[in-house]
Each structure stands twice: as C-alpha cells, then as structure tokens.
Amino acid sequence: MEIFFIQYEVVPLEKNSEYETTGGAVVNCWIKASSLNEADKIAAKVIEADHWKIINTEESFSVNESFYEDDEDGAEYYRQAMVDGECYVYYSWPNEAQEEDFIH
16 A cells, blocks of 8 residues: 545535634645545545535645655654554635635
8 A cells, every 4th residue: 555645625614613714725635545546535535524625636646755854744644644544634724815715
C-alpha cells in the first residue's frame, strides 16, 4: 500500500457545525490505499460524512517520506497516515468574500 496526498476545495453543508462561520476550506488528505482511485473514494466518503461538499480536486499524487525531508508538518501528517491509514487537515476561511475564493 502507498500513501496518496489529495487536496480538495470544499464548502460546508448546512448540517456542518461551521456552516454559518466558514465560507470554505482546503483539505489536505494523506490516505493509505492500493491506488489513487481508492484513496479518492476513501477521502471523499469521510469528507462528505463530515458534512462538507467537494467543489474541486486541487491536486493528487503518491508520496513517500522523502517527499517531506524539508517539511516537518507534512512528515508528521504522512507518518500519521502510515499508522492510522488516513489523516485530514482543514484550512478554512471565513464566510465572507475572499479574493478569488468560492463562497457557499
């Protein structure tokens, strides 16, 4: 199994506790899977279960530990995915107009 990195742009759905205050987010996902397609399905299911709607896939590719030689945060998320099978990190913005950002 490999670790795949997938980055999505998402917006909160009405059932999401952040719906009123958050305009959207970028979620970085590290997923242990046998293929990129399988990793995408796993990540999408978790994100949607947390009441986020995927707007766009920003990037997706296979990674290994050497990819994070100069990025301690990324290395930590990678190692977490190696142990738990997946790791998700959300970077959100407020529910107000942002330059070139999608707002729900």
